Amino acid sequence: MHWLSKKRNLFVMIVPSFVIYTVYIIASVCIAVYYSFTKYTGIGKAAWNGIENYVRVFHDKFFWISLKNTGIVLILSLLTLTIFGFLLANVLRVKRRGNDLCKALIFSPSIISPIIVGIIWIYILDPEVGILNQILYKLGKEGWMQMWIGGTVLSPYMYAVIFLWRQLGYLSTIFLAGLNMIPEEIYEAAEIDGANAFQKMVYVTVPMARNTFNIVILLIITGVFKIFEFVTQLTAGGPNHLSETVVTYSYTTTFSNGEYGYGMALATVVFIITLILSEIYNLIMRDKEEEQ
Amino acid sequence: MNKKAMKRISGLILATLLLGTLTACGGNAGGKGEGAAEDGSAESGGDTVKLTFGIHIADLEKQEPQTYEVLKAFEEANPDIELEILSTSDADEQGTQMKLAAESGTLPDIFWCQYGIAKEMYDAGYIMELSDFLEYDTRVNDAIGEQLRTVGEDGSENETGEFYGLPYQKLVTGFWYNKTVFEENNIEPPHNGTTFEEFLEIVKALNEKGIVTISNGAKTTYSDWAFQAMFVRYGFLEHINAIRNGEESFVNEDFLNYFEMIDELREAGAFPSNITTQDYFQAKEAFLSGNAAMLDSGQWDSAEINERLGDQVGFWWGPTFENGVGDQNVGMQAFTNNLRVSAEVEEDQAKKDAVYRFLSFWLGEEADKIRVQYGVNPLTTVPEAGEDNKAYAAMLSAMNEEGWSGIPLQPDQIVTDVIKNTLNDAIYGVMSGIYSPQEACESLQSAQENQ
Amino acid sequence: MTNSAGSKLGRRISGIVLAIFTLIWMFPLVWMFFMSFKTNSEIYAAPLSLPQHLNLDNFARALETLNIGRMYVNTLIVAVLSVGLGFLVTFLSSYALCRMVFRNKKLQRGLLRFFQLGLMISPFILLFPIYRITVQGNLYNSIWSLVLPYIATQVSFNTLLMYNFFKGLPAEIEEAALIDGCNLPQLLGRLILPMTKPVVVTVIVFNVLYVWNEYPIASVLLRDESMYTLSMGASMFKGAYSVDNAGIIAASVLIIVPELIFYGFLQRYIVDGMVAGAVKG
Incomplete structure (x- = not known):
């Protein structure tokens, strides 16, 4: 390979990705950070503002609320998608006639545009017009009727539910792949040792699927930070910015309020948070790997 | 993937690219535009002048029929001017798009934009000052000129007599x-x-x-x-x-x-x-x-x-x-004086003339008659209700x-x-x-x- | 899991549970499908009811307002360009970073980590900077204003998948080819690329899904209605003074039904390919 690895070849092969990536991703981050130190309305000149924007972020109660909301969505999604995705994959593993059909159906929500997903769920979750409350009412369970969206508490939980609905099929398919790679022999060995179904799952399947869990968790985290249309469609971040996520709050501040500088400060803070999260994640994974 | 599949896929890609180029070149704007698609570029000195009109309503014909009718009536009365309507879906998006357009030099010739953003645009020189128009159209001057010149859009006193927005509608x-x-x-x-x-x-x-x-x-x-x-x-x-x-x-x-x-x-x-x-x-x-x-x-x-x-x-x-x-x-x-004119119009005499004619029509009696028909208040004339509304x-x-x-x-x-x-x-x-x-x-x- | 006798009942039960679960899971989609036949007042006044008649008005309105055919074409063009080119450039760079020999090993590793940075960055954060870049680069309102950022957002993910995949290839392959006197393009095109099949499908599917449904970047960077993609479709019903919920739903159905059909046909490949690529990687 030495012979083919001339500098010129390497250069040609890497440069296209490198340039596009650097310009649109890296440079964008730098631009965002630059503007985060300014006051800018989108027109004219950006005025230097020092760290004032960041001080404001710290004091901004809407920011902390949006952070809390994002946290709720993240934690719920991690829990539900990993557990249910895993369980579903286990169920799907067993050879059955309807398996493929079920797999395809459950996967289909992830094909649909998120805006449309949001629209669908408005008609389910809206406290007045949505069918969830209507069904509860008809069933006589009036006490269970809630302000699923539009209230001050439940909205982030609903985002997690919708995210779950959309991603479950997709992620459980990934789990399925990972599970299918576990050799039969190990199960047979376990059976010989007298393990029952449950023990097999816990002591064989889970550890062997570690790599898959990693990928799924990574996908969940990146996915949560991509949630946008659900929020805008369901609640518009409201009422009064109480159900924003950090991503939507940064967007609203930038584009609706025309406070580009402050919006970019928020964006930079989000970026730093995701960096920290991914570092923590990497560290944990590295430790675990060393343990192994 | 075997060779056959690869060939098929590359064929598909080529076909799509071809199709894409065809559609992009041949097609008219798929939306509600009249006239050619390029915005801002003047074809002056020739026969028709093309004006772009940027509005914050996704489907003008359905949602604000009175405005749509006014635009059509103007085109009919002025066959040498073509209007292209550029829509965004709401005020927020319009704001964002107009800011972007200003920075990239692609502002529509005439567009709707709220005060907060318009002020910034004016300070940065992107939109035209309009008191000149009142000299062109003395009827409008008599009807609403005083208010335009003395009251600033932010409600404060207008000390300079300059203004940069004309009435879009009455709230x-x-x-x-x-x-x-x-x-x-x-x-x-x-x-x-x-x-x-x-x-x-x-x-x-x-x-x-x-x-x-x-x-x-x-x-x-x-x-x-x-x-x-x-x-x-x-x-x-x-x-x-x-x-x-x-x-x-x-x-x-x-x-x-x-x-x-x-x-x-x-x-x-x-x-x-x-x-x-x-x-x-x-x-x-x-x-x-x-x-x-x-x-x-x-x-x-x-x-x-x-x-x-x-x-x-x-x-x-x-x-x-x-x-x-x-x-x-x-x-x-x-009055919401949210109708703005791009500063670039100033450079092009033929365009400026067309824009002024548009503004006159927009603020004129015929346009007001159309508005009243739709139960919307006129801008420079006194309203009378029709029987049916x-x-x-x-x-x-x-x-x-x-x-x-x-x-x-x-x-x-x-x-x-x-x-x-x-x-x-x-x-x-x-x-x-x-x-x-x-x-x-x-x-x-x-x-x-x-x- | 083995199919021993003892778990036959277990299998039955889990089968039934699966069936019920799938039905419940599909409910929102089915419901939306029904809603698309209701009129606007039916939707507000009687949310739970089934439509009075099979009302095709909504669809007529949807088709009238949206140029759905054109939007499909636009989306397809953007998808083909960005996913195709995205795959190509990341294929080259991932292979270079993985299998080729660098004088400076640190550089090699550094570049890899550099490309991975993008994994955690949410594209919304970059919206404003991307549009500044687009404006400065004079790309505004062209198809490249979308395609380039889409390629950029794929780099990290594609690199992750492909790098890991290449890592798993036995070294002998290249050695054999070299002995046969292969040059670089031949090596890549004739030998490596065909072997990359499992990842190709995964990469393409992931990225097409993303591009297909991407909204924020498209909404900010596209101005010409004639260039609108599908994701802009639903947003077009929103308006200053009137909105047509039944129309939006009908338009949504019109948009997703072909998506679902397309998915239905390719489903086996998509799922299997994802399986192979994502997890092996």
Whole structure:
């Protein structure tokens, strides 16, 4: 390979990705950070503002609320998608006639545009017009009727539910792949040792699927930070910015309020948070790997 | 993937690229445009001048037919001018797109844009100063020139006489009310001059019957028009300049009284329980289908309301307040001067001429006639109702009511985007019980300080 | 899991549970499908009811307002360009970073980490900077204004998948080819690329899904209605003074039904390919 690895070849092969990536991703981050130190309305000149924007972020109660909301969505999604995705994959593993059909159906929500997903769920979750409350009412369970969206508490939980609905099929398919790679022999060995179904799952399947869990968790985290249309469609971040996520709050501040500088400060803070999260994640994974 | 599959896929890709190039080159704008697609570029000196018209409405023909008709009529009367309509879906998106267009040199020749952004554009030299136009069209000068020259868009005194926006529409706003709902429940509907205390009684009476008094949707943040007018009755216009100068604060007695008034309405059950999850259009539908007594809205709905409710509808300016400020017999009749002209037009004489002709037509009598046909108020002529639009007739009689005068400015139109959004948030916040009046004022003050 | 006798009942039960679960899971989609036949007032007034008649008005309106055919074409063009080019450039760079020999090993590792940075960055954060870049680069309102950022957002993910995949290839392959006197393009095109099949499908599917449904970047960067993609479709019903919920739903159905059909046909490949690529990697 030495012979083919001339500098010129390497250069040609890497440069296209490198340039596009650097310009649109890296440079964008730098631009965002630059503007985060300014006051800018989108027109004219950006005025230097020092760290004032960041001080404001710290004091901004809407920011902390949006952070809390994002946290709720993240934690719920991690829990539900990993557990249910895993369980579903286990169920799907067993050879059955309807398996493929079920797999395809459950996967289909992830094909649909998120805006449309949001629209669908408005008609389910809206406290007045949505069918969830209507069904509860008809069933006589009036006490269970809630302000699923539009209230001050439940909205982030609903985002997690919708995210779950959309991603479950997709992620459980990934789990399925990972599970299918576990050799039969190990199960047979376990059976010989007298393990029952449950023990097999816990002591064989889970550890062997570690790599898959990693990928799924990574996908969940990146996915949560991509949630946008659900929020805008369901609640518009409201009422009064109480159900924003950090991503939507940064967007609203930038584009609706025309406070580009402050919006970019928020964006930079989000970026730093995701960096920290991914570092923590990497560290944990590295430790675990060393343990192994 | 074997060779065959690869070949097939590359074939598909090539085909798509070909198809794509064909569609891109050959096709006309797939939307509502008339004339060729390129924006801004003048084809002057030739036969037709192409003008671009940027508007914040996704489907002009359906949603603002009067404007659409005016544009068509202009084209018919001026066969050497072609108009291309560039739409965005709402005011927010229009703002973002216009900012982007300004920075990239692709502003439409004529476009709608609110004050906050327009001011920035003007300061940066992106839009044209328009007092020159008043010399071109003396009729418009006589009709509205004085106001344009003396009152700044932000409500303060216009010291230089310069201005950079022309009227797009008149915001005549208040409450439409459904007479049938009141009749069926034996409640006296409000009339111009009803005080707040009296109105509160009406609200309580309606609430007892389980009827929503004021249909409103918090998801559409700007749909609190009647409440903007009420804010004026609590002295918004008196205070705002001093607040902007830092001499006064948004946290003041009058404003607190205003928000407390809204809070009282909320407690009396005036607003729908799902106010936070519905938007303006749903609120309108609730009213039109008889599920609410009143709708917070304005002139633009008169045609639709007339269609659904005919002469069963009345129009009310809103309650007067004992602890209000200044003349209480005022109703919102504000021009929104949101029609802007790109500065680049100035460079091109043929374009400038075409733009001026457009503006003349837009502000002219023929255009106003079209507007009245659709139950929308004219811009430079005196309105007369047609026979068929009863809703508009109701509005006109309120406009012409003795002792009542018009408010020339709507609070959220004369402030920056940040304050506008915070103001609307504050109003809806109190309506939905999320903000206390104190918090409402404070949120405004802190937004002001952050600027 | 083995199919021993003892778990036959277990299998039955889990089968039934699966069936019920799938039905419940599909409910929102089915419901939306029904809603698309209701009129606007039916939707507000009687949410739970089934449509009175099979009302095709909504679809007519949807078709009238949206140029759906054109939007499909636009989306397809953007998808083909961005996913195709995205795959190509990341294929080259991932292979270079993985299998080729660098004088400076640190550089090699550094570049890899550099490319991975993008994994955690949410594209919304970059919206404003991307549009500044687009404006400065004079790309505004062209198809490249979308395609380039889409390629950029794929780099990190594609690199992750492909790098891991290449890592798993036995070294002998290249050695054999070299002995046969292969040059670089031949090596890549004839030998490596065909072997990359499992990842190709995964990469393409992931990225096409993303591009297909991407909204924020498209909404900010596209102005010409004639260039609108599918994701802009639903947003077009929103308007200043009137909205047509039934129309939006009908338009949504019109948009997703072909998506679902397309998915239905390719489903086996998509799922299997994802399986192979994502997890092996």
